Each structure stands twice: as structure tokens, then as C-alpha cells.
Amino acid sequence: MIMKILFFLKKACLSAGLLSLLSASGAKAQSKVEIDPGADIVSSYVWRGGKAAGASVQPFITASLSNFTLGAWGSSDISPDFSSSKGYKEADFYASYSVNRLGFTVTDYWWDGNEAFRYFSSPENGYSGHMLEGSLAYTLPESFPLTLSWNTFFLGKENKKEDGKNSYSTYIEAAYPLTVNGIDLKIAAGFTPWDSTIYGTNGFKFTNIMLGATKSIKISESFELPIFANIITNPATEDINFVFGITIK
Numbered sequence: 001m002i003m004k005i006l007f008f009l010k011k012a013c014l015s016a017g018l019l020s021l022l023s024a025s026g027a028k029a030q031s032k033v034e035i036d037p038g039a040d041i042v043s044s045y046v047w048r049g050g051k052a053a054g055a056s057v058q059p060f061i062t063a064s065l066s067n068f069t070l071g072a073w074g075s076s077d078i079s080p081d082f083s084s085s086k087g088y089k090e091a092d093f094y095a096s097y098s099v100n101r102l103g104f105t106v107t108d109y110w111w112d113g114n115e116a117f118r119y120f121s122s123p124e125n126g127y128s129g130h131m132l133e134g135s136l137a138y139t140l141p142e143s144f145p146l147t148l149s150w151n152t153f154f155l156g157k158e159n160k161k162e163d164g165k166n167s168y169s170t171y172i173e174a175a176y177p178l179t180v181n182g183i184d185l186k187i188a189a190g191f192t193p194w195d196s197t198i199y200g201t202n203g204f205k206f207t208n209i210m211l212g213a214t215k216s217i218k219i220s221e222s223f224e225l226p227i228f229a230n231i232i233t234n235p236a237t238e239d240i241n242f243v244f245g246i247t248i249k
Helices: 002-030
Strands: 034-042 045-047 050-053 056-065 068-077 089-099 102-110 130-139 147-155 170-180 183-192 205-218 224-234 239-248
Touching (some): 050 068, 170 205
Antiparallel strands (some): 034 056, 034 239, 056 068, 089 102, 130 147, 147 170, 170 183, 183 205, 205 224
């Protein structure tokens, strides 16, 4: 019964988020709502150290008002046959609130893939595929802008252990930005503190060590094209990925 209530609350929150995103553009002229749409095109999709898919298109849109943000983010792999059930498809919605360098976010992940056709299924009628995660992030003052984040999944079938108990899959990361010769760099390291069904780890494991670089290429007087390159290693699986991408906004 509790799971059913949580599921319908989740759908209600998702519907409210979608309505807010759709109505935000109409309210922009008479409020301070900021709309930010765009998309990344990447050579491969790597998330927290694990490769999820090959070359992908990843659209996004956010609607921000004061310290509150509603956002949508998705990913589809680039394939000759987009209807293939083997193709990767993800659709995520989130709400976040930030104040005094502290931010809190709740994200609804859905990555069932193409032809799943069960986005609105309840747990009683089948596997819905939704995963809910709570995140807390804090950025230190500008003199040393290190960002520390804690991310824990608290609802979802993929988060269950074999005995049916919640594994509360958690990912903790430290990230530091810097600029060298006009190029924005980011160094990040993340780990799982205990067993995780989402990340496939047993106990404490580093899953993500990343060095990223971003630069904008000037196309015209009014348009610049941001490009980025990330070297990502996963010590837990001894994997490495080199990701190149462009951002269109």
C-alpha cells in the first residue's frame, strides 16, 4: 500500500513538473523565470564512471525561478534504427532548490530503453523502471570552490538486493573547477561507500576519476560553440573512456 501511494505521489509530482515547464515560457514575459534549452552530442554516454551507451544525443531544458529549478534531461543513442528495442533511451525529471552554496535535488530516473512502453505503469501492474534519488551538494567559497555531493537512490526496483531489501545505492563525489590559459578544467573523483546494486560494487569502491576540459569556439560574432573532452576512469572495473562532445544552445 505504501509503495502504491509513493508511486502515485511520484506521478503527481512529475505531472506538476511537466505543467510547470510547459507554462514557464508563457510566464517569462511577466516574471523572472529563466528558460534554458539545449542539447549535448557526445561520442559516448558515461555516467559516474560507467558507460551506459555509445554516441548519444542528450537534450535538456530547465526552468528556474529564484532559487528553485525544474529540469528535464534525456539521452538516446545514435543508431540507424531508432525503433530498436536494444537502443538506449533515458528520460529524467528533477526539482532542485539552492541557497547559500547548498543545493538539494530530487531526480526521477527512467532508463528502460526503446519500446519499453511502461512509463506510467504502477509497481502492481509491472516493472515501472523509475528510480528516485535524493542529492545534497555544497560548494565551498570562491577562494576554493570545491563541490562535495552525496547522491542516494531511495526508491526503485533496480535498487533492491536479492533479499528484497533496499540497497540505498550511494555515490559521493568531490569536484574542483579551474581555468588554465582560457580553458575551463574540472577534476572530479567519486566513490560508492557500501554495496550497491545500481553501480555493481561491493563495499567501498572508487568508480569515477575524471579530468574534463571545456572551450568555446567562436563561429560568428553572435554564436559560439562549446566543445568538451573528458577522460574518465573507473578503478572498480578497471575501465577507461575518452568522451568528446559539443553543446548546442
